[in-house]
Amino acid sequence: MRVLILTEGTYPYYRGGVSTWIHNLIKGLQDVDFYILSLVTNPFVKPLYNLPPNVKKLITVPLWGTIWVEEYSSFPRGRLIRRRSVRSSTGVKDLFVPYFQELLFEMIKGNPSYKRMSEYLYGLWNILREYDYRRAFRERKLWSAIIQLVKEDPLYSAMSLRSFLRILEAIKRMMLILTVEMPEVDVLHSSVASLGGLPAIIEKMDKGCPYLITEHGVYYRERLLELMRSSEDLASKTLWVNIYKSIVGLNYYHADKVLPVCRFNARWEGLFGVSTEKVEVIYNGVDVERFKPLKGLEEEKLIVVVSRIEKLKDTLNLIEALKLVLEEDSEVRCEVYGPIVDKSYYELCLRRIKELGVGDAISFMGPTPRPEMEYNRATLVVLPSLSEGFPYSVIEAMACGKLVIATSVGGIPEALGDCGILVPPRSPRLLADAILKGLRDERLRRELGAKARKRVLRLFTKERFLEDYRRVYVEALSNLKFDTPCL
Amino acid sequence: MVIFKNRESWVERIAKGGYWAKAVEAERRGRLDEAIKFYLLDAAENSRKGRYLYSALSYLSAAKLAKESKKSKGLYKLAGDHYLKYARKVVNTSPASAIWGLRAAAKCYIRAGLMEEAEKCLKKVSALAERLGLEEVKGEPAVSPFRPYKGKGSEG
Numbered sequence: 001m002r003v004l005i006l007t008e009g010t011y012p013y014y015r016g017g018v019s020t021w022i023h024n025l026i027k028g029l030q031d032v033d034f035y036i037l038s039l040v041t042n043p044f045v046k047p048l049y050n051l052p053p054n055v056k057k058l059i060t061v062p063l064w065g066t067i068w069v070e071e072y073s074s075f076p077r078g079r080l081i082r083r084r085s086v087r088s089s090t091g092v093k094d095l096f097v098p099y100f101q102e103l104l105f106e107m108i109k110g111n112p113s114y115k116r117m118s119e120y121l122y123g124l125w126n127i128l129r130e131y132d133y134r135r136a137f138r139e140r141k142l143w144s145a146i147i148q149l150v151k152e153d154p155l156y157s158a159m160s161l162r163s164f165l166r167i168l169e170a171i172k173r174m175m176l177i178l179t180v181e182m183p184e185v186d187v188l189h190s191s192v193a194s195l196g197g198l199p200a201i202i203e204k205m206d207k208g209c210p211y212l213i214t215e216h217g218v219y220y221r222e223r224l225l226e227l228m229r230s231s232e233d234l235a236s237k238t239l240w241v242n243i244y245k246s247i248v249g250l251n252y253y254h255a256d257k258v259l260p261v262c263r264f265n266a267r268w269e270g271l272f273g274v275s276t277e278k279v280e281v282i283y284n285g286v287d288v289e290r291f292k293p294l295k296g297l298e299e300e301k302l303i304v305v306v307s308r309i310e311k312l313k314d315t316l317n318l319i320e321a322l323k324l325v326l327e328e329d330s331e332v333r334c335e336v337y338g339p340i341v342d343k344s345y346y347e348l349c350l351r352r353i354k355e356l357g358v359g360d361a362i363s364f365m366g367p368t369p370r371p372e373m374e375y376n377r378a379t380l381v382v383l384p385s386l387s388e389g390f391p392y393s394v395i396e397a398m399a400c401g402k403l404v405i406a407t408s409v410g411g412i413p414e415a416l417g418d419c420g421i422l423v424p425p426r427s428p429r430l431l432a433d434a435i436l437k438g439l440r441d442e443r444l445r446r447e448l449g450a451k452a453r454k455r456v457l458r459l460f461t462k463e464r465f466l467e468d469y470r471r472v473y474v475e476a477l478s479n480l481k482f483d484t485p486c487l
Numbered sequence: 488m489v490i491f492k493n494r495e496s497w498v499e500r501i502a503k504g505g506y507w508a509k510a511v512e513a514e515r516r517g518r519l520d521e522a523i524k525f526y527l528l529d530a531a532e533n534s535r536k537g538r539y540l541y542s543a544l545s546y547l548s549a550a551k552l553a554k555e556s557k558k559s560k561g562l563y564k565l566a567g568d569h570y571l572k573y574a575r576k577v578v579n580t581s582p583a584s585a586i587w588g589l590r591a592a593a594k595c596y597i598r599a600g601l602m603e604e605a606e607k608c609l610k611k612v613s614a615l616a617e618r619l620g621l622e623e624v625k626g627e628p629a630v631s632p633f634r635p636y637k638g639k640g641s642e643g
Binding site for chain 2: 001002031463468470474475
């Protein structure tokens, strides 16, 4: 069995929950051959994981930093040279431009026809197999067509030139993904319903391979949150929303199965019209032999947070809560484990720490190779996020028998059940109160910690997680056999 | 950037992919007898290793390609038997997978004309779901995460 995993800004180049999920999946399913197609921002990123032996190929697609993306993939050299040597622009004018214009119209109009979008996308992919991508995007007729589309719309035509050019450049970059040569596989599995899924959609249309999507955070929701905070004008925000919506919807339209990591995500998928029959929640699982209670390690008044440093993880919420905790108990310390992925946000956190005078109590420790030790050292574990899928840090801490205090976002309430303390997001006062309660009440910590471990053993084991995915792969292929007529 | 893990020798490349990949390739090229042969070899190999899920899939694939109905029915039965074995094997680890395995076995038995066997499998599905109090974790009906917009002066 050969499975292609499609990733965007995650494995194996960046750390985080999605990367951990993919690494665990590949390492656990030794009987499956994996191929990885990884979308990254630039060609200079270096893998942060040792790829397991059952990874047969890693195809990296840098969307920025190069225009010759094929050179970074396994594109057949003969075809590459032939394609570049096509000098005539007739094919581009007659074929590429009309397809691209129609595709763009579907993407920006707000209520796209996924059937038509698929046809145009497939058409473009076919054209780009023969014609050079760079030549296609240099065609004057193409840009005139795009300007015409925007001019005709009363809202989009009010967009600033700067925003318009930025969006065009981004769309141009997005289309790079159509030039990627795909490996021969049996099942396509995307780790996000986004741009990264487009090659899988084309492959499905071309060869009929089943397409599965696992949703961690809801991509569309996270993009909306990002746009809400951005300083773009209304017209470009609307354009972005429509583009995201069309890409996400197209992924769902083609997916044979959507596998959210929690029920919370399924709600958003329902909003896109994904039928409940197509959706199955598969919770993440942890290695309960590695993540287990270890006696004698627990330290007093130590809060441990395992999370990346970025806006969505809301480290500022933690810092402000810590200030309130320290007003009641000055001996409390907090250690934050995780990579800094947003440097400007990290600097903002440092400024806030200085303003509040809590610098002695909080330490940013960077990523840890032994999170099980840090959980066991903790008096309690906190996750202050604004948005989450089904975070490993929560179920790992639960498996270690720790009291977890977390914000009630994404799949966290489903993970914790009644075995931890939930607080609303962005509420430092309530988070501080919960932390103080947890620190002061040892009996509560012991009871909830023991319950949490039991809950993990019942619902969130690595064995169950792996078996579910092994079965889902075979199920997708079996359904194909059951549903198609005999030859 | 393409990273070839353990770059293969030419001998390995020729033998690449095992029986499953060869079967899929033969099927794609329309060489059905060859495809059936490779699917059966793959099924036998996986069955020997106790990987019943994969052997069931290979028997099912071979059954689909076998044009002679008697042979096809026999292969559907084998596929059903292996889905059943798989369901038994994983019932404690992943009840959802066991339930799916039983359903797949039932589908195979129906194609093999073994209605009683199929019925037994479906009864086991109900019993298992009831015993575990398991409802499949499906998606929920669409509920808008946004509050509905009410313009000035709108009713309700």
